[in-house]
Amino acid sequence: MERTRSSSPIDRAPALALLLAALAGSVHAAAPLDPQGDYLLGDWGGLRDDLKRDGVAVDLGYTSESAYNLDGGFDRDHKLAYADQFALGATLDLDKLFGLRDALLQITLTNRNGEDLTAERLVDPASGQVSSVQEVYGRGNVTRLTQFWYQQRFLDGGLTVKVGRIPLSDDFATLDTGFQNLFLGASQPGNQAGEIWYNWPVSQWAAQARLAGANETYLLAGVFDLNPENLDPDNGLDLYNHGSQGVIAPLELGWEPEHGLGGLPGKYKIGAYYSSADTPDYRDGGRRYGAWFVIQQQVTRRAGDRDRGLSLFVQGTWNDERTAYVERYVSTGATWSGPFDARPHDDAGIGLAYARVGEPYVDQATAGNIGLPGPGAPGYVPPQGEEWNAELYYGFQLTPWLAVRPNLQYIVHPGANNRIDDAWVAGAMLNVTL
Template sequence: MANYSPRRFKKLYLACSVGLLFSSAQVLAADMGPFSPDSPWMFGDWGGERTALKEQGIDFQTNYTSETGSNFSGGYDKHTTARYSDQWQLGVDLDLDKLLNWKDTEFQMTLTNRNGRNISNDTVGDPRTGTLSSSQEVWGRGQTTRLTQFWIRQGYFNDTLDVKAGRVTVGEDFDSLNSNFQNLALGSGQAGNWRGDRWYNWPVSQWGGRIKLNFTPEIYTEVGIYNQNPKNYDTGNGFRLDTSGSIGNLIPVEVGWKPTLGPDKLPGKYALGAYYSSTKGDVYSSGSIVNGSEQYSRDAHAYGGYVLVQQQLTSVAGDNTRGLTLTVQGVMNDKKTSKTDNYQSVAVTYKGIFDSRPKDELGFGVGRIHVNSDYTATQRDQDAANGVDNYNNPTYLPVQSGSEVNYELYYGIQATNWLTIRPNLQYVSAPGAVSQVKDAFIGGVMVNLAL
């Protein structure tokens, strides 16, 4: 994309946000028809056929998400450059109880397509290391078309036991929560974000499944097993179904509590989880660089754990679709094999802050990602072995030490039932955890369309 002056891009940023809101509000169409603001879908209810199909057990899911980011100041490349990324999602959910009389059985198939570029990799982070998080969370995992979901789920004993298997993503069942932030460090599935070589999040699928035991409607425990195959990451392998190239399995375990508190039944989720990977990886340690190359003398299995808390704290006049929600997350990875050994975040959102805009949402969050000191030591050893200590030398490997911290403030405008626009401001401290890279101030816009 072309470069813009800060003033010009800020005007463009504001014009896009206001223009999209204005144009959507001016659409006049028949109720529930195409582009009707009251319809759940931009293309309408297909003359009533879509609702009729859903009642019969066939629910089509068509969505589009775009995320734009521009570094207003700071970062590795200080030019004000904009980047655009997006994701198309096409899916169908089949209620096999309604369709085939298979009690409490569901089938899901989803295709995704990702495109675009990422401001974090292109200008904010040093290209030799990149950033730890991403200011455009929809970017990543390969810009390609994928079979993201192809699974069947069945409940037993009045949903006390729930079994799911097929092509799945780990984060749809483990370490999952509701989030509308554009920065990756403030979304769902954080355990997979900082252990992506073992835990494959959306949109990368793998063969696997999980068994869930619901002790009560609020208390549950679940365990899963997922095949680990690095080839699933490769562009062009989005529909690869064979298991050749498998290197092991990931086994996550989670216990959780999903209460509804107080007279207003405020929803919450509290979860504690752990994972173990049978795949062995190199053990980071000082002295692992010999004669300028990596010479790891040990390898080990990977393991870690996570905690998440998401609780709505208030309602508005008894309406629990509005109010303040607090989210706290934490991840721990083993120091032997993981580049990032711990992560923490806290976020608050308020939905319906204005009576005239009951579906709009204001959000603010902070996420900290810490680099394993043993990984830092290997980088220092690599530079020493190469005989370079000047950051500006092209052969120098920037040392990642300490933490990268990501901040985001957004306001989500529910322009219609099918269109949400979320302008946001982000601040990235120590991008990539490289001290020589200046803190970055980023402007973004996320657009969600239910088609």
């Protein structure tokens, strides 16, 4: 990464002077709601750009996901469910601010609210859910400290070390898609391994290192504190909680060529994790462990523009069935950036995901069914097996700061319960850069 030489703190104008100068206005400043601007709220009279030049990049975002059950599912009573997230972040370039070369500090707060249509209507509450038709929902309606980490680069960028409060999904098993269905997004081990891998917006104390290799390869390794107290909404802003049960250690080997197949960018990743914590054991197992892979490759370009074209992806996870909830998972799909010349910034996608709940988990969960008359009896737990999730979406980039993605989802065996009718869900995702 190219580095810019910074001035000393003494030479820079005080923050108050910057604020006054920005409020005085700027010829090139973007006003709020400017359809050509980068932000809904504008650039604050030029203050936003001034802060970034001085080493403080502010990131404000809002995402909402709506879902409506058209047909099928456990409860056919129609419902519109709405979930959203506000995110407030700041990236501090410590070189520009304090002369600390190749160093960054990231701070992000998130606030999530709403409800999940999958839990409310699609699955049998006696057995529970596997995926979700609203990926932004999760981990409680609460404000959280999602990122609070320090990053330092060494060896001319060949080694990057990050320490602090980090969500595991920030860097491991990542995938770039615009789907609303949880199982067609990134960092899938966190959705299937059980309560050991915490995805965004939950963070953990951690340390990780990324070593760049030859020909755009890398090795990424980390150690994350495994503490269930991090999931408690009452601890959303706490830096430390008692109750650590061990660590989870992920390892990933990747290749991210800028000029891969056909001269187009791609991502190829394979990884594994191991947890030292005591976990539920469904078949005389031990510690939890598992593996994943991610492949994403752009295969076409539109009118010579590398930012427009068709990309294909496939990803999968495997978890030790003796201790994990979902034993196997795989998804595949295609995304298309700038599909039409008249809409060069729109995108579209189609995807299909498959997951299977582990037999040892099912055996334990349904052990109490022996002697019961059958489904519907008090205390009966429906056995779980396989679930399929499919989604088709089209994203309208209405302005640089506003995108709307209507989608249609189809779920086969919601909650991995083959006694529940397959469900059709209409959804819409809204992304706003504030």
